[in-house]
Amino acid sequence: MADILIHLVAVILLPPLLFGVINRTKAAFAGRTGPPLLQPYYDLLRLLRKGSVFSRTTTWVFRAGPIITLAATLTAALIVPLGNHAPPLSFNGDMILFAYLLALGRFFTTAAALDTGSSFEGMGAAREVTFSCLAEPVVFIALLSLSRLSGSLSLSGILMHSSTTLWMTSGAALILLVAGLFCILLVENCRIPFDDPNTHLELTMIHEVMVLDHSGPAFGMIFYGATLKLFILGAFFLHVALPVRPASPLLDWLVFVASMLLLAVAIGVVESGMARFRLVRVPQMLLAACVLSAFAMILVLR
Amino acid sequence: MSGEGMLKTFCNGEAIGVSDVPEIALYDFLQGIVGLTGDGWRIASYFGVPEREGATLWCVLSGGHARLGALRSWVEDRMPSIAAACPEAHLFEREIAEQCGIVVDDHPWFKPVRYLRSLRRGHDAWGRDSAEEIPPGVGDFYRVEGAEVHEVAVGPVHAGIIEPGHFRFQCHGETVFNLEIALGYQHRGVERALAGGPHPATMVQMEAVAGDTTIGHATAYAMIREGLTGDVVPPRAESIRAIALELERLANHCGDLGALAGDVGYLPTMSFCGRIRGDFLNMTALLCGSRFGRGMVRPGGTWFDCSSDQATALQKRLEDAGRDYAGAVALLWDTPSVLARFEKTGRISSDTAIDLGLVGPAARACGIARDVRRDQPFGLYKVQPPPVCVEPGGDVMARAVVRWKESLASLEFIRDLLDSLPGGAVTADCGKAAGDRLTAALVEGWRGEICHVAITDARGKFLRYKVKDPSFHNWSGLALALRNEQISDFPLCNKSFNLSYCGFDL
Numbered sequence: 157m158a159d160i161l162i163h164l165v166a167v168i169l170l171p172p173l174l175f176g177v178i179n180r181t182k183a184a185f186a187g188r189t190g191p192p193l194l195q196p197y198y199d200l201l202r203l204l205r206k207g208s209v210f211s212r213t214t215t216w217v218f219r220a221g222p223i224i225t226l227a228a229t230l231t232a233a234l235i236v237p238l239g240n241h242a243p244p245l246s247f248n249g250d251m252i253l254f255a256y257l258l259a260l261g262r263f264f265t266t267a268a269a270l271d272t273g274s275s276f277e278g279m280g281a282a283r284e285v286t287f288s289c290l291a292e293p294v295v296f297i298a299l300l301s302l303s304r305l306s307g308s309l310s311l312s313g314i315l316m317h318s319s320t321t322l323w324m325t326s327g328a329a330l331i332l333l334v335a336g337l338f339c340i341l342l343v344e345n346c347r348i349p350f351d352d353p354n355t356h357l358e359l360t361m362i363h364e365v366m367v368l369d370h371s372g373p374a375f376g377m378i379f380y381g382a383t384l385k386l387f388i389l390g391a392f393f394l395h396v397a398l399p400v401r402p403a404s405p406l407l408d409w410l411v412f413v414a415s416m417l418l419l420a421v422a423i424g425v426v427e428s429g430m431a432r433f434r435l436v437r438v439p440q441m442l443l444a445a446c447v448l449s450a451f452a453m454i455l456v457l458r
Numbered sequence: 459m460s461g462e463g464m465l466k467t468f469c470n471g472e473a474i475g476v477s478d479v480p481e482i483a484l485y486d487f488l489q490g491i492v493g494l495t496g497d498g499w500r501i502a503s504y505f506g507v508p509e510r511e512g513a514t515l516w517c518v519l520s521g522g523h524a525r526l527g528a529l530r531s532w533v534e535d536r537m538p539s540i541a542a543a544c545p546e547a548h549l550f551e552r553e554i555a556e557q558c559g560i561v562v563d564d565h566p567w568f569k570p571v572r573y574l575r576s577l578r579r580g581h582d583a584w585g586r587d588s589a590e591e592i593p594p595g596v597g598d599f600y601r602v603e604g605a606e607v608h609e610v611a612v613g614p615v616h617a618g619i620i621e622p623g624h625f626r627f628q629c630h631g632e633t634v635f636n637l638e639i640a641l642g643y644q645h646r647g648v649e650r651a652l653a654g655g656p657h658p659a660t661m662v663q664m665e666a667v668a669g670d671t672t673i674g675h676a677t678a679y680a681m682i683r684e685g686l687t688g689d690v691v692p693p694r695a696e697s698i699r700a701i702a703l704e705l706e707r708l709a710n711h712c713g714d715l716g717a718l719a720g721d722v723g724y725l726p727t728m729s730f731c732g733r734i735r736g737d738f739l740n741m742t743a744l745l746c747g748s749r750f751g752r753g754m755v756r757p758g759g760t761w762f763d764c765s766s767d768q769a770t771a772l773q774k775r776l777e778d779a780g781r782d783y784a785g786a787v788a789l790l791w792d793t794p795s796v797l798a799r800f801e802k803t804g805r806i807s808s809d810t811a812i813d814l815g816l817v818g819p820a821a822r823a824c825g826i827a828r829d830v831r832r833d834q835p836f837g838l839y840k841v842q843p844p845p846v847c848v849e850p851g852g853d854v855m856a857r858a859v860v861r862w863k864e865s866l867a868s869l870e871f872i873r874d875l876l877d878s879l880p881g882g883a884v885t886a887d888c889g890k891a892a893g894d895r896l897t898a899a900l901v902e903g904w905r906g907e908i909c910h911v912a913i914t915d916a917r918g919k920f921l922r923y924k925v926k927d928p929s930f931h932n933w934s935g936l937a938l939a940l941r942n943e944q945i946s947d948f949p950l951c952n953k954s955f956n957l958s959y960c961g962f963d964l
Contacts, residue, residue: 185725186726186730187726187729187730187733275608275609275611278608352723355721357618357721357949358612359612359945359949360721360950368617427723427725428725430795431723431796431799432799433795434798434803434944434947435632435944435946436632437798
């Protein structure tokens with residue numbers, strides 16, 4: 157019971173902190189102080205207090221987009237185990253639900269973007285859908301490989317099976333999976349080198365351009381949804397990459413939060429160290445991620 | 459009469475009698491321009507002086523051996539276009555049509571330039587009614603028809619903090635087939651305000667033609683005034699002007715390299731260069747109290763002197779900023795992902811650059827050794843020309859490398875100058891402007907060739923004052939650089955040119 161409560165509190169309160177840590181890391185690399193760690197929370201509060209503007213050319217799809225996306229992401233957050241604790245929701249085959257909840261969120265984000273009829277947002281939606289076509293196979297192949305390794309069909313089963321002993325026995329496959337999943341973590345969360353969350357140039361954006369017309373609380377929901385997505389995909393990634401499992405539950409929660417913050421720092425370091433890919437290079441990188449996870453699959457099936 | 463025979467040649471900044479410039483029949487005049495541009499000359503300025511019955515066309519060409527050439531003609535209400543034979547004339551012709559109400563026949567893309575009413579009352583090249591409003595950017599645009607072709611319109615209001623301009627892309631998927639740029643939103647009436655001048659406010663207005671090129675435009679205007687009065691600028695003032703001009707170049711090139719890094723999402727160089735740009739601006743402020751060099755240059759010299767304390771402080775600051783700058787830019791060249799974005803993006807061939815008459819770093823990045831400081835030396839550059847930094851390639855990378863090489867050259871140039879500042883006064887007394895004169899001043903601003911031309915009436919007042927910012931040539935270059943590029947690379951290409959909107963709109 158306590159674990160479920162902590163899970164819910166962590167899912168609701170922690171995600172914006174990751175953005176704060178990433179921004180501070182990037183600022184440190186750029187020789188700046190950077191915004192306060194809690195800035196994403198302030199931004200959220202500011203957005204929630206604002207009024208909204210809706211274009212007359214939009215329909216209910218545009219208004220429903222942020223709500224459905226956030227709801228889908230929140231539901232997905234209930235399936236992912238955080239650290240060594242069972243998630244509130246778990247059943248056989250929920251990994252498929254997990255993948256499609258994220259896809260549902262994306263579908264409504266792109267639908268809302270297309271609903272505006274703006275050429276920029278159409279371009280952004282086209283890019284998003286093209287890239288996710290290539291990103292989705294990576295997730296599924298990774299899920300299949302992990303499922304095969306653990307012999308379980310539920311997300312919590314396959315993720316919590318991963319441990320240091322598993323790394324000893326099938327380390328090669330896991331290394332490939334980690335590489336593929338890290339690409340997915342970055343592309344799904346629109347981080348450099350795939351997308352630039354801070355750019356204001358409407359012609360180069362992918363995710364940000366789709367939400368240009370949203371304002372106020374709706375935009376706040378989108379922003380919060382983005383941090384949440386980073387949070388759950390980060391937790392997913394950490395299960396595979398860093399399966400540290402202390403015995404004490406309290407210590408385990410601390411280790412979980414610390415490793416999430418470490419992941420945020422790692423993302424910040426990657427973003428500071430390289431430029432964005434040219435847009436035509438992104439599919440190639442995603443194909444590479446696909447190939448990596450496919451090789452992992454072969455190693456697992458061997 | 460053909461070729462150079464029809465020109466009155468003179469030097470940069472020199473005033474010549476209006477009556478010394480040969481007046482040629484329209485067809486010979488146009489033929490002459492086509493012939494001369496094919497012969498190594500290029501159009502520095504080409505404009506009309508509107509009169510009741512028509513307009514006098516003036517063309518100032520820039521040629522080899524530090525010579526400028528001028529010729530003129532008379533046109534009543536129509537003239538044939540030479541843009542097909544001499545592409546660099548295309549925008550000048552549109553400008554003449556707009557300002558003087560002259561119809562240019564067979565022009566390949568006959569549209570207004572800044573969406574203004576003509577200076578000749580009742581004459582309009584497009585037959586628009588004088589009561590009709592002329593909103594900028596409204597009108598036909600080039601269109602590509604076909605399945606899967608789509609149009610993207612950007613601006614005039616942009617998501618970033620930049621000036622207004624309208625960009626119309628014809629795209630096929632992510633590939634740009636054509637880009638058309640419509641400007642005119644920043645028009646303030648600079649040239650109109652100059653008629654009958656110089657006025658007391660003119661110097662300040664010239665400093666604001668393009669805010670980031672204050673020293674460049676102010677120097678060109680000061681040269682015009684000095685040419686008309688025959689004043690000789692003291693050597694100390696020439697040195698200080700050159701220092702100010704190079705500091706302006708350093709600040710802007712540094713800012714541009716940082717912004718290029720920012721556009722590809724490479725944050726360290728972006729942040730460092732943003733800060734170092736401020737250091738260079740503060741060096742200008744050390745000299746004259748304004749970060750952008752307002753009040754620095756005045757006809758006859760400079761308003762501010764550079765004391766030995768200031769020179770020492772500048773040397774120290776230059777050394778520090780130069781070291782930081784080198785470090786920040788080295789990061790850029792050492793990052794493969796940055797180079798992958800810069801290389802082969804937004805390419806312009808050197809033939810295209812020559813045809814369009816590109817100027818400044820954009821031209822030098824296409825392998826064209828074109829620099830006013832060497833070709834038409836003025837001020838201190840007559841005795842001490844800095845090296846011309848040329849880079850082949852014509853892509854974003856080449857434009858970035860040219861900026862860096864020029865920054866290095868400017869750093870060394872300023873430090874040399876500070877070591878050997880000549881003594882004496884920094885201002886000369888201003889004489890009276892001569893009447894019925896034509897004078898042209900070319901200055902290599904950080905964006906390229908700035909050209910001011912003044913024609914005075916019998917009393918020595920401006921009959922016509924023509925300002926040409928380097929952006930006037932280079933906007934067409936940007937449009938062509940985008941052909942067959944990814945639309946997502948537009949901001950990067952745009953930044954690699956970094957052209958002025960207000961300098962173009964005047």
